[in-house]
Amino acid sequence: MKLYEYLAKQILAEAGVPIPPGRVVDTPEDAAAAVREIGPVALKAQVLVGGRGKAGGIKFAESAEEAPEVAKQILGMDLKGYRVERLYAEGKLAIEREIYVSVTTDRSRRCPLVMASAHGGVEIEDVEDRHIIRRHVDPRVGVLPYFGKEMAYAMELPAGLAREFGDLVERLYRIYREYDAELVEINPLAVVDGHLVAADARLNVDDSALFRHRALPVVDEGTATERKVSEIGLAFVELDGDIAVMANGAGMAMATLDTIQHFGGRPANFLDAGGGASVEPTAQALAVLVGMHPRAIFVNIFGGITRCDDVAKAIIQVKNTQGIPVPLVVRLTGTNEKEGVALLEHEGISAYSEMDKAAQQVVALAGEGR
Amino acid sequence: MAIYLHRGQKILVQGITGRQGAFHAQQMRAFGANVVGGTSPGKGGTVVDGVPVFNTVREAVEATGATASIVFVPGPYTKDAAFEALENGIRLLVLIPEHVPVADSIDIVTRAQDLGADVVGPNTFGVISPGEGTKMGIMPNHIYRPGDVGVVARSGTLSYEIAYQLTNAGLGQSTVVGMGGDPVVGGTFVSVLQRFREDAATRAVVLVGEIGGSAEEEAADYLSTLGKPVVAYLAGRAAPVGKRMGHAGAIIERGRGTLESKERALSQAGARVVTVPWDVAPAVAEVLR
Numbered sequence: 001m002k003l004y005e006y007l008a009k010q011i012l013a014e015a016g017v018p019i020p021p022g023r024v025v026d027t028p029e030d031a032a033a034a035v036r037e038i039g040p041v042a043l044k045a046q047v048l049v050g051g052r053g054k055a056g057g058i059k060f061a062e063s064a065e066e067a068p069e070v071a072k073q074i075l076g077m078d079l080k081g082y083r084v085e086r087l088y089a090e091g092k093l094a095i096e097r098e099i100y101v102s103v104t105t106d107r108s109r110r111c112p113l114v115m116a117s118a119h120g121g122v123e124i125e126d127v128e129d130r131h132i133i134r135r136h137v138d139p140r141v142g143v144l145p146y147f148g149k150e151m152a153y154a155m156e157l158p159a160g161l162a163r164e165f166g167d168l169v170e171r172l173y174r175i176y177r178e179y180d181a182e183l184v185e186i187n188p189l190a191v192v193d194g195h196l197v198a199a200d201a202r203l204n205v206d207d208s209a210l211f212r213h214r215a216l217p218v219v220d221e222g223t224a225t226e227r228k229v230s231e232i233g234l235a236f237v238e239l240d241g242d243i244a245v246m247a248n249g250a251g252m253a254m255a256t257l258d259t260i261q262h263f264g265g266r267p268a269n270f271l272d273a274g275g276g277a278s279v280e281p282t283a284q285a286l287a288v289l290v291g292m293h294p295r296a297i298f299v300n301i302f303g304g305i306t307r308c309d310d311v312a313k314a315i316i317q318v319k320n321t322q323g324i325p326v327p328l329v330v331r332l333t334g335t336n337e338k339e340g341v342a343l344l345e346h347e348g349i350s351a352y353s354e355m356d357k358a359a360q361q362v363v364a365l366a367g368e369g370r
Numbered sequence: 371m372a373i374y375l376h377r378g379q380k381i382l383v384q385g386i387t388g389r390q391g392a393f394h395a396q397q398m399r400a401f402g403a404n405v406v407g408g409t410s411p412g413k414g415g416t417v418v419d420g421v422p423v424f425n426t427v428r429e430a431v432e433a434t435g436a437t438a439s440i441v442f443v444p445g446p447y448t449k450d451a452a453f454e455a456l457e458n459g460i461r462l463l464v465l466i467p468e469h470v471p472v473a474d475s476i477d478i479v480t481r482a483q484d485l486g487a488d489v490v491g492p493n494t495f496g497v498i499s500p501g502e503g504t505k506m507g508i509m510p511n512h513i514y515r516p517g518d519v520g521v522v523a524r525s526g527t528l529s530y531e532i533a534y535q536l537t538n539a540g541l542g543q544s545t546v547v548g549m550g551g552d553p554v555v556g557g558t559f560v561s562v563l564q565r566f567r568e569d570a571a572t573r574a575v576v577l578v579g580e581i582g583g584s585a586e587e588e589a590a591d592y593l594s595t596l597g598k599p600v601v602a603y604l605a606g607r608a609a610p611v612g613k614r615m616g617h618a619g620a621i622i623e624r625g626r627g628t629l630e631s632k633e634r635a636l637s638q639a640g641a642r643v644v645t646v647p648w649d650v651a652p653a654v655a656e657v658l659r
Contacts, residue, residue: 105472105476105553105554107553107554107583107584107585107619108558108583108584108585108588110475110476110479110480110554110555111476111480112476125626139476139477139480140480177473180471180472180473182472182553206471206472206473206618207469207618208445208468208469208470208471208472208618209471209472209473209474211446212446212471235614235615235616237610237613237614237615239608239610247527248527249525249526249527249528249616250525250551250580250615250616250617250620251523251524251525251526251527251528251529251551251578251580251605251617251620252525252526252527252528252530252531252605253615253616254525254528254580254581254605254606254608254609254615254616254620255528255531255605255647257607257608257609258605258606258607258608258645258646259646259647260608261607261608262645262646267608270609270613270615270616272615272616302527302530302531302534303510304495304508304509304510304526304527304530305390305394305495305508305526306527333530333534334510334513334530335510354648355531355647355648356646356648
């Protein structure tokens with residue numbers, strides 16, 4: 001889960017990381033108050049998309065008089081599909097130089113990784129490799145100030161900044177652990193008046209660890225349908241095709257989309273019906289697919305921890321309650337396959353055992369509906 | 371021979387009285403696995419399907435001498451269960467749960483490395499060896515046959531699909547390993563390939579990967595050392611950038627972890643890369659010829 005910038009900044013400040021003066025702005029009047037308190041500010045749209053500035057989501061207000069007008073231009077605007085509900089007013093900085101620093105998880109080394117670059121202010125992917133310093137963290141040891149100091153000297157920062165950088169990395173690592181962060185990134189880490197200030201910050205929290213962070217406000221980036229399915233507890237992504245897809249297991253769901261594409265069809269969604277989801281959530285998920293008004297629905301199940309008979313019961317439940325008004329193609333193989341196929345046949349639904357034939361069939365049926 | 375598993379290996383099931391634990395302990399035994407005990411706090415002294423239940427791993431290990439354990443507890447409790455197993459002498463740990471915090475997985479994997487223990491998962495379907503007649507996992511029993519094809523996969527159901535196709539084509543499996551779909555897991559493609567290299571029972575390897583991370587690219591670097599033919603199938607061609615495709619690890623972020631870069635790396639390293647699941651078995655038959 002990504003946190004809004006203002007929340008990330010608040011967490012940084014609580015951990016002792018220097019941030020520019022700033023406050024949340026919910027109304028045009030708030031913006032005027034912010035300028036009176038801070039002086040000239042940047043008003044920044046609180047949305048979770050990159051490139052806010054270019055899209056018109058960051059504007060400057062020099063005086064309390066003009067601030068409400070500037071805020072009105074951003075509040076409520078549509079920024080790459082997200083409505084701007086809230087701004088963050090932040091004091092303008094006289095930036096001398098820009099540094100990059102982040103703490104993240106190195107999947108292949110299976111440990112935390114600190115990255116830094118003296119060439120900050122741009123996406124780290126655009127920085128030449130020789131300008132990036134990478135240091136892995138031994139999770140048994142953690143990070144002490146020397147760790148960041150070494151990196152600072154490797155970046156050829158002056159001694160004063162190196163000391164500040166050492167303290168900063170120690171604090172970022174503490175946030176990384178305390179908040180179960182996938183990413184703590186400060187970019188740019190600005191040098192202002194010879195001191196470090198976190199000018200922009202990103203903090204992404206591991207979804208699997210949210211049970212430890214109930215105090216964090218939930219930020220749901222999904223579409224309305226995506227939110228509905230995530231409430232059932234299943235993984236769902238909306239795509240732009242017309243064949244609704246349910247499969248069990250993320251890999252299988254991905255392979256099912258690939259297969260539909262392979263035969264010339266266009267998947268409408270990714271839906272992982274999950275490991276061992278019982279009848280009720282499976283039926284709810286299928287109901288959501290029906291509600292998307294696709295041209296056809298493809299249910300592709302290879303039962304392992306999921307039982308084919310549970311899936312069959314879910315299909316029958318949806319068919320007999322809200323109805324399934326579009327062509328439905330079912331593929332069932334694996335655990336309790338015979339029981340599942342028998343249940344479906346009793347209801348006049350035939351099931352395939354081979355994925356390629358089933359996929360071809362659903363693409364053909366969707367084509368007829370066009 | 372096989373990797374990770376051997377016939378008669380004494381296996382514990384942590385969380386044996388839960389819905390999943392009970393069902394899969396029974397399925398494992400039906401496949402021939404030697405499940406010697408299970409744990410479930412407060413249910414020690416009872417028996418599930420003829421398997422004795424203990425309150426703690428310590429009691430279970432003392433009574434049975436088990437050195438392998440498979441864990442069925444919810445994600446938030448997995449770290450506790452894993453450490454309980456590792457600290458009590460378990461040296462092969464299969465972690466089925468999904469939604470395990472990555473920080474917990476890092477701690478588990480780090481501790482296992484220090485103890486010289488193997489961790490498979492979390493978010494894995496487990497490991498199965500038809501030739502040894504044993505498994506530690508949740509995969510359906512009937513789709514596997516003994517044979518000489520090793521399979522390593524990130525995703526469970528997709529690996530079932532592949533194993534099923536292999537079996538239907540008369541190509542049995544030596545060992546099928548699920549690495550797990552999380553960003554941080556105990557094994558890597560490379561560590562599993564190293565085992566397949568040493569395994570006399572394995573003549574060819576099928577690698578089932580997906581978008582996200584760089585495990586497939588790292589596997590490609592190892593292929594010249596492997597010395598056995600590899601067929602690779604990867605999922606996620608239709609996945610858009612920046613969207614998490616179910617697995618916490620399956621996401622193309624800022625242009626990294628794309629299917630194209632992985633397929634290119636594997637193909638250049640000499641793997642036969644196929645683009646649909648049902649092309650895997652014919653390709654394996656060909657490379658074994």
